[in-house]
Amino acid sequence: MKGCKQRKACRNNQAQNTQVSGGGKQCNADQPSSVCSCCCVGDGCNIGEPPCIEEVINVTCPVQATFYHGEMQCSDGNNEGSVCKFVCTEGAFSVYPDGVNANQCMGGGVWNISMPCCARPCPPYFLYDMVTLYHTTNVQLFDIFSLGAIIRTSAIAIGPEATQSASFYYSDKIDEDSVVYFNDYNYNRSLGIRLYDERTRPNNSANGKVNTGAAIQWALRNMFNESRGARRNVPKVIVVAIDSDSDDDVTSASQAARDAGVLIYVFNIPPAGGALDQDQMLSITNDVDHIFTFDPERRNFFSNVGSFTTDVISHFCSDPCNHAFHN
Template sequence: MVWRSGSNYHVIKQCKQRLACANNQLQNTKSSGVSTQCNNDQPNSMCTCCCHDDRCNVGDVTCTQDQTCPPQNQMPHGHITCTDRNQPGSHCTFECTDHEYDVYPAGKNRNHCLSNGSWSESPPCCARPCPPYFLADIVTLYHSSNIHAYEHMVRIAFLSAEQTAIAGDAVKYAGLYYSGEVNMESIVHFNEYNDDKLTMQGLFMQRVIMNNTADRKVNTGAAMEFARTHMFNQSNGVRGEVPRILMVITDENSTDDVLEPAEKLRAEGVLTYAIGLAEDGKILDRDQLMQIAGEDDHLFNPDHDISQVGVGLINEFTVHICADPCVHALHNHEHFAR
């Protein structure tokens, strides 16, 4: 055992049961103050090292060997400055440089490399407030047979958009109108508006309008399948490794099956939501809406307060997307330690 207090060293060599020595040796890497129990970077240290051969403890015993720490040379949306890269004793400072990004966790902007090869703190990340900076590709499918319900749908869409940031590294929206079939002229793709919110809203107002087929069918399932195969497509602006969300807003029960396309979407990692807007005493099939949504928290069936739907959606997105601020932003900028 080596015990150091300031500049004084105390070395104890003795025979000990193998298990007891091994248990003591495990304590070397346990936290003690700002470092570990066995260290080379603090005034006090106590180290245990075990050997099992004859005369193995002859000579000096230090128990510690300086080890390099794992590299931490990238900080997207910011940079790292280290005094000696990942060598023992190196002190690193983390700084976010891109607009509206801050170090997360707050205040954790420094760490240093310990002699045991570990960093004193896990490296932080650069993150933005979430909301409004959700990272998601959202497709919304609209159907209405009632002008008042349609106006509510437009209001929900605008309330949701106003509470989110539209950008290449935040939320992007796409959508369409459907009835018996998808209205191809109504489609708004992710890559049509250059991430400009006003342009996007203008496209939705111009294209996504009530235009129902003469057969009066409401094939929600077919519209969902179309979204899966055509809307969630990289050629139409979907980003890789970004959370995907499908929302169905309707005031009618579906004529066709919705469960199979909903399950296909969820199997591919798409979060599905259903918003049912019943007007004029109409009763919507809650079981069918649940098949679309997949779970209770993803189903919205408001009686009168439409504004609460927008709030509820934002709260839901917060739960699913904002849980770890370090992963809800695109990390496509690399800044290396210097």
């Protein structure tokens, strides 16, 4: 019968001898050249005939990520049996998925469930940067877009970890006096609305031209810059609010914006007894569900705003853990 061996010798024995030992914790006397089934621990532990000491193997689980916007407290780090509890400590944040307030490191070296995150309700907490491009040939209709801007921003949270909006007016060129950049109001909702009301007024060129393609290109180059308050790694949205077809090419500029990851919508008011060019608007959005046609009498105003919000939810609210900065 082979006695218990120190760990290194025992491991070598097991590697060299393929005959399996029995179910006990000591080497088996009735099985010649049996493999030692346990290893003793400590210097000199194999002197004399000590009982076989079962080898202790430390089982650990992967280190869990930082628990942003809250606190994670674990009973024993990431070792087997450790229970980690999660509590969100900031503002409107709560644990998501709901009810997942703890997890445990299991014997197989895996957590029994994935760690949750701290999330906020979406809506009203959408995380994106939005730029609205305005043009109207019929200045009497401009208030529809103006009111729409206020309602769209008031229905969502404005803040450094929520939505922020910027805007400008254009015709054949950009009216640079109308521009409201993101950092002109630094998340102050009332200041942002006041700046919009002061700056964004119909100011059409004498030639009557409308260059929506150029406006989209200008927004892409000038509005989504960090120097203007745009945020790195935050989704971008463009809303084109128009009541006229464009006189320039909209396809290449819109494609460039989409290639940059920008989501584009069109809010349009058709001329009396007519309609805007649907193919052109589809070239801008590349999605018929991103085109919203407003009645000049505002009869479908709130339903359109509701449909717009529903579509935004489909893009930004699928995973609540992605609706806040985690750094």
